[in-house]
Amino acid sequence: MTYSEPARPADSRARSLASSSSSAVPPTGITIYGCGQDEAALFRELAPRYDVIPTIAEAPVSEANVELAAGNPCISIGHKTRVTNPTLLALAETGVRYISTRSIGYNHIDVKYAESIGITVENVAYSPDSVADFTLMQMLMLMRNAKTIISRAGVHDYRLNDVRGRELRDLTVGVVGTGRIGAAVMDRLQGFGCRTLAYDTRPVAAAEYVSLDELLRSSDIVTLHTPLTPDTHHLLNGERIEQMKPGAFVINTGRGPLIDTEALVPALESGRLGGAALDVLEGEEGIFYADHRDKPIKNKLLLLLQELPNVIVSPHTAYYTDHALSDTVENSIANCMKFEGRNQHG
Template sequence: MKITIYNCRSDEAEYLEGFRRKHGVELFATKESPTAETVGLADGCECVSIITTPMDETLLKTYRDAGIRFLSTRSIGYDHIDLKAAEQLGLHIGNVSYSPNSVADYTVMMMLMAVRKVKAILLRSANQDYSLRGVKGMEMHNLTVGVIGTGRIGRTVLQNLTGFGCRLLAYDLYPNDSVRKIAEYVTLPELLKQSDLITLHMPATRENHHMINRDTIAQMKDGVILINSARGSLIDTDDFLDAVENGKIGGAALDVVENEAGLYYNDLKCDIMKNRGLAVLKSYPNVLVTPHMAFYTNQAVSDMVENSIRSCILFSKGEKNPWQVV
């Protein structure tokens, strides 16, 4: 069995030889993105592995017509793939899972940095301003933390937070019994109303697009802190900017932003920022922005590569595939 791995980074490539031997497959790795021009790189394959390249109906049809039957994205999220078009074309899609500790640990780090105003402290100290004005922080045990989304990552975040002594609230369409042991499930309006700090942990869907907007922000406490290490489309950027500027949102830490595709993971230091929202967010002393790095650990990268390969193998064998979404 041959699998073409598109957009293969050097940090992913180091794992390929071990997984090739372990799973007995032929792996063809390329730095190229999946496009109409590079579809020939998948000759002889029925499965390919991609990462965050947008896959619209036209591109999906190109790969379907080239004999591809299964497309595995090396990411938990699959909002870059037109699932409806894939289903209509008879093309199957899968995502992957990876160590939830990668994102969960990073999320707690961002929480601590936000409540202790670390961005402002670092900006000022870089200019040898060591004064205390405006950088007094809060202690976690005094806060109510609301976790929206209690899948593997959300649950791990909650478990990590148990050591801080804060009150824990949770919201999910599908409550989890293990979460009930450490947090209180409440309605979304109640979570928004009661939480001092809110963190988002769900995939991007049509239903939750811009779930953080002018109306939901209005339900939150004044000075609320918002954390997003899930997907940028969960937050309406314009409404968020207004809330930061009028003081409704007291601080934030964002590892993802709207329309980040084509920006993150590229060296753009000499370019004009083609995302006005991101440019403005970076200017705020109380908003920490990192470039979609929460997942990036050695364990998670290894998991992403191997589980994409395993998913392709399971599909090819016609066996039950826990990662198949279409």
């Protein structure tokens, strides 16, 4: 589904801004791909403030719909579907020169190839609090055996049995990656009184930094907040999982391939690790964000993980709050406008 619509200023101030802007230059067109209904509503609301005419497509960008970008050198894309190199080439041939991806990560797009054909790719920033809050929730759910307690209560089994929890103040938490999200997680952990260790190739936060090996050996909980790069792919592989403290827990709200899932599953099944909370997973593409109640799941490791009582799986939803979504949409528009400005004046 696609549509274009003229800017409609939402209030007198926005109307004044749009009017003064449009008197100097015509409205800017931006094509937005892979846009859900919630994002579409925000694009409609925010576009007038920037004197933008949005063309919104529910479908992700592909070779079949690049014509929707004709005349619009800037486009915005979602992170849920990989952008192929043939699609990038088709976009370049259509006149696209800038892509704003509505995500922090770039692993769904070949940035170097895009640059080689004249397309600049940039990400967006959004409130780190969304992912940080979710990460703390996952920690607490793991420490208090929430999955088992809730599932038992659902069948009216209210016994305590073996669901005694642990308190964060008694534990050491290792934070891998201390950018905006990792730092926000550490800020929250201070209130729980636990010891916090940190690892990053570029230490910037006020934290107790240690080597990755020491962090893995010493931490009761390891939480991952590093970007996915060739160097961080399978950062937690079989060898590093063996280094972890026996019974430790792992949390991943970064990117699925940070963990070697084939090595993780047996460590969880055997009790070598105490549990895991995974908001992202290798092979999630084509599964997360879709209704599969009446469809087979081909990712067998996902099915195995969901069966384990000590594993919480959520469908890449840590970022998904009203505040973060608004940040994402507005910053995607702003990025496109900045690129247009650089081209016009630089």
